[in-house]
Amino acid sequence: MELIIAAIKAIVIVALILQLIPVLIWFERKGSAYIQDRRGPNRAQILGIRLGGMIHNLADVVKLFCKQDIIPTKASRIIYVVAPMIAIFVASATVGVVPFAEPLHLGGLTIPMQVADLNIGILYILGIGSLGVYGVMLGGWSSNNSYSLLGTLRASAQMVSYEIAMGLALIGLFLVTGTVRITEIVSQQTGFHWYAFTQPIAFVLFLTSLFAETNRNPFDLAEGESELVAGFHTEYSSMKFALFFMAEYAHIAVGSLIVSLLFFGGWNLPGLDFDWIRVYPEAALSMGLPALAVGAIAFGLFLCSKFRRHKYNDARDYEVLIFGVPHVLIGFLMIGATLLLHGTTLPTWVGPVLVAALQMGVVLAKTLFFCAFFIWVRWTLPRFRYDQLMDLGWKGMIPVALFNIVITSAWLVFVH
Amino acid sequence: MDLSLHTHKMHLNLGPSHPTMHGTLRVLLTLDGETIVDANPEIGYLHRCFEKESEDHTYTQIFPYTDRLNYLSALMNNVGYAMAVEKLLGLQIPPRCQYIRVIISELSRIMDHLVCIGTNLVDLGALTNFWYFFNVRETMTNWVERLCGARLTNTYVRVGGLAKDLPAGSDKELRSCLKELNKAVKDVTGLLKKNRIFMDRTQNVGVISAEDAINWGFTGPCLRACGVDYDVRKAAPYYDYDRFSWDVPVGVVGDCYDRLFVRFEEMVQSTRIIEQALDKLPDGPIEVANNQVVLPPKHEVYNSIEGLIRHFELIMFGIKVEPGEVYSYTEAANGELGFYIVSDGSGKPYRIKVRPPCFAIYQAFPELIKGQMIADAVAILGTLNVVAGELDR
Numbered sequence: 001m002e003l004i005i006a007a008i009k010a011i012v013i014v015a016l017i018l019q020l021i022p023v024l025i026w027f028e029r030k031g032s033a034y035i036q037d038r039r040g041p042n043r044a045q046i047l048g049i050r051l052g053g054m055i056h057n058l059a060d061v062v063k064l065f066c067k068q069d070i071i072p073t074k075a076s077r078i079i080y081v082v083a084p085m086i087a088i089f090v091a092s093a094t095v096g097v098v099p100f101a102e103p104l105h106l107g108g109l110t111i112p113m114q115v116a117d118l119n120i121g122i123l124y125i126l127g128i129g130s131l132g133v134y135g136v137m138l139g140g141w142s143s144n145n146s147y148s149l150l151g152t153l154r155a156s157a158q159m160v161s162y163e164i165a166m167g168l169a170l171i172g173l174f175l176v177t178g179t180v181r182i183t184e185i186v187s188q189q190t191g192f193h194w195y196a197f198t199q200p201i202a203f204v205l206f207l208t209s210l211f212a213e214t215n216r217n218p219f220d221l222a223e224g225e226s227e228l229v230a231g232f233h234t235e236y237s238s239m240k241f242a243l244f245f246m247a248e249y250a251h252i253a254v255g256s257l258i259v260s261l262l263f264f265g266g267w268n269l270p271g272l273d274f275d276w277i278r279v280y281p282e283a284a285l286s287m288g289l290p291a292l293a294v295g296a297i298a299f300g301l302f303l304c305s306k307f308r309r310h311k312y313n314d315a316r317d318y319e320v321l322i323f324g325v326p327h328v329l330i331g332f333l334m335i336g337a338t339l340l341l342h343g344t345t346l347p348t349w350v351g352p353v354l355v356a357a358l359q360m361g362v363v364l365a366k367t368l369f370f371c372a373f374f375i376w377v378r379w380t381l382p383r384f385r386y387d388q389l390m391d392l393g394w395k396g397m398i399p400v401a402l403f404n405i406v407i408t409s410a411w412l413v414f415v416h
Numbered sequence: 417m418d419l420s421l422h423t424h425k426m427h428l429n430l431g432p433s434h435p436t437m438h439g440t441l442r443v444l445l446t447l448d449g450e451t452i453v454d455a456n457p458e459i460g461y462l463h464r465c466f467e468k469e470s471e472d473h474t475y476t477q478i479f480p481y482t483d484r485l486n487y488l489s490a491l492m493n494n495v496g497y498a499m500a501v502e503k504l505l506g507l508q509i510p511p512r513c514q515y516i517r518v519i520i521s522e523l524s525r526i527m528d529h530l531v532c533i534g535t536n537l538v539d540l541g542a543l544t545n546f547w548y549f550f551n552v553r554e555t556m557t558n559w560v561e562r563l564c565g566a567r568l569t570n571t572y573v574r575v576g577g578l579a580k581d582l583p584a585g586s587d588k589e590l591r592s593c594l595k596e597l598n599k600a601v602k603d604v605t606g607l608l609k610k611n612r613i614f615m616d617r618t619q620n621v622g623v624i625s626a627e628d629a630i631n632w633g634f635t636g637p638c639l640r641a642c643g644v645d646y647d648v649r650k651a652a653p654y655y656d657y658d659r660f661s662w663d664v665p666v667g668v669v670g671d672c673y674d675r676l677f678v679r680f681e682e683m684v685q686s687t688r689i690i691e692q693a694l695d696k697l698p699d700g701p702i703e704v705a706n707n708q709v710v711l712p713p714k715h716e717v718y719n720s721i722e723g724l725i726r727h728f729e730l731i732m733f734g735i736k737v738e739p740g741e742v743y744s745y746t747e748a749a750n751g752e753l754g755f756y757i758v759s760d761g762s763g764k765p766y767r768i769k770v771r772p773p774c775f776a777i778y779q780a781f782p783e784l785i786k787g788q789m790i791a792d793a794v795a796i797l798g799t800l801n802v803v804a805g806e807l808d809r
Contacts, residue, residue, distance in 0.1 A: 380607065
């Protein structure tokens with residue numbers, strides 16, 4: 001039984017992260033478009049359904065699968081093939097110790113909502129995360145290309161130095177939490193007692209080094225498209241390139257997940273009392289469902305109001321109806337369910353499951369917020385230069401992180 | 417025991433197939449790590465024999481070729497070339513034509529700077545600004561399309577005049593373009609001016625002293641960024657430039673930051689010139705009243721034998737220019753754009769030599785990037801605004 005649950009969890013959670021990748025790519029494309037006064041992708045369609053540009057990702061996947069997979073003759077074959085695998089493995093393996101909700105109690109069974117609840121939690125994340133540099137390093141080095149080599153040099157130097165800053169920033173946090181187990185760190189952050197407010201320096205440093213770890217602008221030196229063509233993945237094509245690409249987005253997703261768990265309260269949201277919901281799911285549902293219903297109906301009606309019969313003169317005309325009408329129907333179903341709920345008692349498993357679902361929703365919402373932040377920063381800031389990046393890492397962030405440790409320890413010893 | 421590691425310098429072929437080199441420039445870099453030890457540029461990837469081709473074309477037929485010199489501001493090349501031929505002919509063009517030429521010159525200066533700054537910022541990694549500028553440029557290009565039917569290679573100017581008058585409603589449309597430009601400049605400077613990363617990337621990078629700049633033959637924004645107050649429009653005014661009130665922006669240090677912000681300020685000054693020119697735009701003909709130079713009106717071509725012969729001769733044999741030579745220069749977007757024309761009295765020039773501003777500026781590029789890093793080379797190249805069409809001709 002436990003084995004089955006573990007297997008299901010492993011599959012579901014990795015699938016969840018992989019599912020976030022197309023969403024993030026869509027976020028990136030649409031977000032950058034709106035930042036830049038553009039429309040963004042809106043053409044690819046299946047039977048008229050465009051999902052606001054989401055279908056483009058599908059088109060990209062088809063394209064990337066069909067592309068010729070080129071391995072340069074002078075490349076070191078085995079390493080060249082293994083490198084993108086390492087990149088995507090590392091990005092998705094990190095999520096193994098990340099909890100999505102409090103442990104679920106069903107009858108006599110306790111199911112932790114994560115693959116493994118390790119007592120070394122974050123240390124595992126740091127350890128696996130630091131393997132990420134191998135994907136980039138081996139990929140660039142085995143390509144046997146000058147641009148790739150330069151990209152690799154930059155990437156390895158950058159990732160190694162920013163890992164130190166990241167680790168030191170977290171020490172400040174550990175001093176306060178007294179534990180490295182993520183579930184405990186999250187359960188300490190009830191109400192508005194989020195560590196982003198009590199450990200602001202650690203939060204800023206961690207977020208910044210996360211940008212460096214994920215190789216995103218302003219730290220995208222390893223790719224540095226205007227300088228190094230495409231950096232370490234210049235020679236990669238087809239799905240090997242796609243794996244690097246996916247690894248970057250998976251990194252963002254996992255990174256955002258960790259930030260929201262460690263510093264932004266995880267599943268805690270002020271105003272949401274999970275213990276109460278667990279005991280009285282009927283009351284919670286009869287308050288929550290009508291609110292959701294109103295939202296769904298309003299959104300559905302808004303979509304339906306956009307319907308114009310001869311806008312495109314093909315199946316695309318009906319896209320708004322395909323999404324609008326079900327929204328309205330679901331809204332009415334919710335109202336009906338609320339009425340049915342009145343006076344009935346739900347079985348005991350509803351409360352815990354409802355809480356787990358809510359908590360996952362809160363965590364994912366916070367994660368997506370940070371993903372959006374990643375995208376926002378990328379399209380706003382210029383890129384660093386290599387030596388300036390090193391200066392910032394070694395002369396800026398590491399001293400500040402050390403200072404933070406000193407201040408935090410002093411506060412713990414003398415004030416607390 | 418010798419413990420030092422064996423190292424050797426790395427060669428990197430920057431371009432021609434490289435995002436920053438735009439497929440047209442090639443620099444062979446010798447690198448020590450990321451630092452550039454030696455740079456060896458090679459030009460000619462966009463060489464299209466402009467000067468040789470011109471010798472086999474009539475003076476009017478050369479206009480489309482001038483479009484392709486600095487293709488970002490084609491209208492201004494038209495004006496520069498037309499001015500040289502008119503100087504050789506000793507023509508005085510009517511005031512309305514002069515004012516329209518001022519308007520299109522300044523507009524294409526703005527359009528050129530928009531591309532220069534926009535692409536340079538892309539090279540620095542700040543992609544968004546490029547779109548802020550290109551949206552404005554799009555509105556201007558739309559006006560240019562209404563003006564002459566082409567968006568990029570305009571061929572709008574003729575010897576002794578213009579192809580046609582301004583389209584209806586130009587005044588209003590241009591003013592709204594300029595208003596949008598102001599907003600875009602404000603947006604982009606807001607994102608960059610005090611941006612620490614941007615300042616670190618551009619300040620004290622690619623510094624060139626005023627003396628060196630003059631010795632290399634710098635002109636235009638790159639020279640003015642070094643603090644030299646030289647602008648052909650002020651130093652040797654043409655087309656009533658001395659009657660407009662405007663200022664020459666000048667930098668202090670001569671680094672990438674100064675070069676960029678001189679261009680920002682030049683766009684604002686060009687806006688002032690265009691607004692004044694629109695205010696004062698006189699009525700009257702747009703072409704000289706000289707039937708040896710200008711094509712006769714259509715009703716004369718169809719209804720009189722003289723008109724038909726004149727038309728035929730101008731089309732077939734070109735404008736006859738007295739033997740002589742001339743050097744005429746204008747302030748183009750990148751600096752002094754000079755045309756040296758030798759005429760042998762026929763309808764085709766005996767020799768044309770272009771003095772493109774980029775050519776002189778690009779000479780200094782290897783010196784500027786030696787000892788800097790690859791990222792700096794990219795930033796410096798962008799601020800020098802080397803347009804290969806003009807460089808290679």
